[in-house]
Amino acid sequence: MAPATDTGSGASNIGGGPGSPPGLASQTTLTGEELNARPVTRPGEILEAVPGLIVTQHSGEGKANQYFLRGYNLDHGTDMAIWVDDVPINLRTHAHGQGYSDLNWLMPETVNTVEVRKGPYFADEGDFGSAGNLHIGLIDSVNRSIASITAGSFGYQRVFGMGSTKLGDGTLLLAGEAGLYNGPWADPDDMRKINSLMRYSQGTATDGVSITGMAYSNKWNSTDQVPQRAITSGQIGLYGEEDPSDGGNTSRFALSARIAQTDDAGSWKANAYVVKSELDLFNNFTYFLSNPTLGDQFHQHDDRILTGFNASRTLNGSFAGRSMETTFGIQTRYDDISLALTDTVQRSFLSNVRSDKVGEASTGIYAQNTVHWTDWIRTTVGLRGDYYDANVFSIFDGNNSGSSQAALASPKFTMVLGPFNKTEFFFGAGMGMHSNDARGTTITEEPTDPSMKLSASPLLVRTEGVEVGVRSKFVRGLDSSISVFLLDQASEIVFNGDAGDTSASRPSRRYGIEWTNKYQPASWLTLDGDVALSHARFVGFDTEQAELYASLAGFPQAQIGNAPGNYIPNAPAIVASAGITIGEKTGWFETLRWRYLGTSPLTEDNAFRSPPTGIYNGRIGYRFENGWRVQLDGLNLLNSKANQITYAYGSLIKTDSLYSLCFPVQTAPTAVCQNGVMDYVLHPVEPLAVRLTLVGSF
Numbered sequence: 001m002a003p004a005t006d007t008g009s010g011a012s013n014i015g016g017g018p019g020s021p022p023g024l025a026s027q028t029t030l031t032g033e034e035l036n037a038r039p040v041t042r043p044g045e046i047l048e049a050v051p052g053l054i055v056t057q058h059s060g061e062g063k064a065n066q067y068f069l070r071g072y073n074l075d076h077g078t079d080m081a082i083w084v085d086d087v088p089i090n091l092r093t094h095a096h097g098q099g100y101s102d103l104n105w106l107m108p109e110t111v112n113t114v115e116v117r118k119g120p121y122f123a124d125e126g127d128f129g130s131a132g133n134l135h136i137g138l139i140d141s142v143n144r145s146i147a148s149i150t151a152g153s154f155g156y157q158r159v160f161g162m163g164s165t166k167l168g169d170g171t172l173l174l175a176g177e178a179g180l181y182n183g184p185w186a187d188p189d190d191m192r193k194i195n196s197l198m199r200y201s202q203g204t205a206t207d208g209v210s211i212t213g214m215a216y217s218n219k220w221n222s223t224d225q226v227p228q229r230a231i232t233s234g235q236i237g238l239y240g241e242e243d244p245s246d247g248g249n250t251s252r253f254a255l256s257a258r259i260a261q262t263d264d265a266g267s268w269k270a271n272a273y274v275v276k277s278e279l280d281l282f283n284n285f286t287y288f289l290s291n292p293t294l295g296d297q298f299h300q301h302d303d304r305i306l307t308g309f310n311a312s313r314t315l316n317g318s319f320a321g322r323s324m325e326t327t328f329g330i331q332t333r334y335d336d337i338s339l340a341l342t343d344t345v346q347r348s349f350l351s352n353v354r355s356d357k358v359g360e361a362s363t364g365i366y367a368q369n370t371v372h373w374t375d376w377i378r379t380t381v382g383l384r385g386d387y388y389d390a391n392v393f394s395i396f397d398g399n400n401s402g403s404s405q406a407a408l409a410s411p412k413f414t415m416v417l418g419p420f421n422k423t424e425f426f427f428g429a430g431m432g433m434h435s436n437d438a439r440g441t442t443i444t445e446e447p448t449d450p451s452m453k454l455s456a457s458p459l460l461v462r463t464e465g466v467e468v469g470v471r472s473k474f475v476r477g478l479d480s481s482i483s484v485f486l487l488d489q490a491s492e493i494v495f496n497g498d499a500g501d502t503s504a505s506r507p508s509r510r511y512g513i514e515w516t517n518k519y520q521p522a523s524w525l526t527l528d529g530d531v532a533l534s535h536a537r538f539v540g541f542d543t544e545q546a547e548l549y550a551s552l553a554g555f556p557q558a559q560i561g562n563a564p565g566n567y568i569p570n571a572p573a574i575v576a577s578a579g580i581t582i583g584e585k586t587g588w589f590e591t592l593r594w595r596y597l598g599t600s601p602l603t604e605d606n607a608f609r610s611p612p613t614g615i616y617n618g619r620i621g622y623r624f625e626n627g628w629r630v631q632l633d634g635l636n637l638l639n640s641k642a643n644q645i646t647y648a649y650g651s652l653i654k655t656d657s658l659y660s661l662c663f664p665v666q667t668a669p670t671a672v673c674q675n676g677v678m679d680y681v682l683h684p685v686e687p688l689a690v691r692l693t694l695v696g697s698f
Contacts, residue, residue: 023380023414025426025469025481026051026118026514032111032139037581037591039617039633041686044103050116050134051516052532054575054597058645058683060222061181061191062250063281064102066645068597070118070131070485071510071534073570077101079434079463079489081129084136085212086271086310087256088333090128093358093390093438095302095339096281099128105195105216105252109146109162110175112139119465119485120432123366123382123412124312124329130432130463130487140164140201140210141171144627145698152633152691155182163698170202170209183223184686186237187244191220206262214254221247224283227651228680235655238641238684242653243284243297245346250279266325270311278303282347289652289676292663294345298353301340308333323372331364339439341447354447355395360438362388368412376420382412382430388459390438397450402442406459408433423472426483432463436491436504457504462490478519486511492538492568507539508568529578536571538604545604551671557658561648561678565605570647574598583623589631591619608648608680615640615685627697632690639688646683650676 022028028051035046044065045055054068067074074080078099082089084106094100115135117125125133145163150156162175176196182188194217201210223241230236256273284297312329337360341353368382387407394400410431418424441459446452469483492508512534519527545564552559576596583589594616602608616638621631652659662673 021416022424022471023416023426024117024119024121024428024467024483025424025471026116026467026483026485026516028116028481028516030114030116032108032113035111035114036108037619038579038593039591039619039635039691040108041635041689042104043106043108046106046108046111047103047114047134048577048595050114050132051530051577052514052575053132054572054595056597056644059224059283060189060220060247061183062102062104062193062218062220062248063222064096064100064104067101068570068572068575070487070514070532071512071536071568071571071573072131073568073572073600074131075099077128079128079131081125081127081133082136083134085138085210085256086135086258087254087273087275088127088306088308091277091302091304091306092127092335092360092435093337093339095279095300095341098437099434100302102250102252102279104193104218104250105214106136107160107162107175107177107195107197109148109160110138110197111136113137118483119428119430119467119487120410120463121412121414121428121430121465121467123368123384123410124327124331125432126331126364126384126386127362128434130434130465130489137205138197138199138212139173140199141173146627146695147698148693148695150691150693153689154184154686155180155188156689156691157181167200170200173197173199173201184239184689185221185223186240187221187223189220189222191218193218206260206267209257209259211257212255214252216252217250219247219249221245222283223683224285225645225647225681225683227287227653227677228682229677230653230655233655235653242287243295245297246282246284247347248279248281250277250281252277266314266316268311268313270309272309273307275306276304277306282344285681286649286651286676287653288659289650289674291343292652292654292659294350297344297346299340299342299344299347299349301342302337303339304335304337306333306335319371322374324370326369327367329366331362331366333362335360352396354397354400354439356400356439357393357395358390358438360388360390362386362435376418378416380412380414384410384412386410386433386460388435390441390459392438392442394439394442397445397447399445399450400439400443400447404438404441404456404459408460408462421472422474423470426467426469426471428465428467430465432465433460434463435460440504458491461504464488477521478517480517481515483514484512485514505538506542508536509539510534510536510571524582524584526581527579528581529576531574531576533574534571535573536568538566538568542604548671548675551669552675555658555668555672557656557677558650558672558675559678561603561605561607562675563605563607565603567601567604567606569602569604570600570610570645572598572600586623586625588622589620593617602646602648602680603678608678610646610680611643613640613642613644613685615642621693629693629695629697631693631695633693635689635691636685636687640685642685643682644685647681648678649681650678651681652676 064076090099141164158179164173258271260269337358343350366384412430440457467485471481516530579593661668
């Protein structure tokens, strides 16, 4: 974990944003120390410290994680907004999935805080923030330089270093890492990562400035999800693959600057950023469904420059003798994107599917007012307006080019009552939204079959929510909260197994309850546990699914799982976690953690359901008085054979009986051959692994 003497500006936004008193029971702040105390397989998993959040992976070590929160399969980030140092991480109109949020470049030791807010109830939160909003703040300095080296199972190697020094009136922080990893896969990941951070800062989060530069590069092979029938038949092993040439490479370069000041009237802040990111991803999710000879591998290319500017002003005042804060803000962003989708074989070009140039601009303005009516009641009323303008130039099919614009106004409200005996009651209601892929808003015809006409999707999708909760610290050492929520979404974004991406679907409704607890009976002992229950369903009848189901009659291996229904695929009904942490600042320390992802429907008719996944991770180590540390992490301690993630969709492998009915001479109906064999498709949890880390402090 990061040294206790780290200092940082955190993720604080002035004026009702992260860092302000909680507006809801589900709102919380996590420290870098808490995050780094967790044994994790990959960087993004430190976010499982967020109550109710599951972070997993269904591919190689350079691809964005898979996220689950509040009954959402968030795919790679849709409907959970992530910010690092006030720079948005979610990528719009992304080649692999809307809201793609890659955190493989995040060095956990550089994290100062994570501010957690859930739901569309905050005026300064816009795109992708309906289920959750995570603001990750970075440290500014360390009192002593640190260097660490880690080695472990399956070829895991990592070296990390970080130090800071005074420079003029400020502090210069430098951090970097290099990593290698193969994993247990029959075709090794061969992950090669290099990462760096440079940060100059003066002052604090409320009165200071910072300039931050980041650079990251990663190359890897990947074992993607595989059909269960191939494992059951012995065609491949549990850690085998159908296409050993899957994988990718990615890079990210970012420069950002922030400034904040307080004055007699209140406070203000501003930040600007530019991010250059690139991804080349090779996947094969359906194996031989489309191309019976060469396979279905495809290449997704995303190359973009993302720029933006945010500013807010908070004024302190009074209303009818009651203290009051009013915040006005503006958020602007522009994505200049080059996108390409091609069919490939062993990463070699086969044919073009589509290629696009996209420019997507947005402006969000907001105002919110907080009044402290008494010392036990305060309300916050907010209004946000978002305007989006997207231009799509489709290189191979001009009929799919075009422009689209959309605007939405989103009112927000929260109320806090208390504290009464160290207990507070919360209420929130509001509207939010997420953006859809701009290419879907201008499309008129299928790229591979121009005769098939398509309907465009809306650029912005409305979300409505309400939440009530209670938070209590009545019991000494115990921080406990309960939240009940309801979320309605005008259009769901779901995983599309045949294409390996996401697509807009029907409206949905979710409701649930979260119970979160942290208990520290002594300075050397911390216990925590949370459980989240949710109920998720589509609204309305799926006519297209009913037509597909009818077209597959007579072929049960293709028809099963395709009946119309209202279950939302991969929407878990329960997630839970628990942990115990023992130790002081020096001496022995231990951590044992359990996380649980419950069973979920995998098809709309609930014919396929994922098995539950429960994983135990542990750590034991010793901290020396001179700042050195040695620790041993155990991952998947019980060597569970569970799945990181499970899907169910149609695919085709050459040993399927249906394969011979479709190729080389087709005797089965076209709809059946296009759908393939419905089956569980899974990515297993890595087996028991150990990692030994030595950390030096200088």
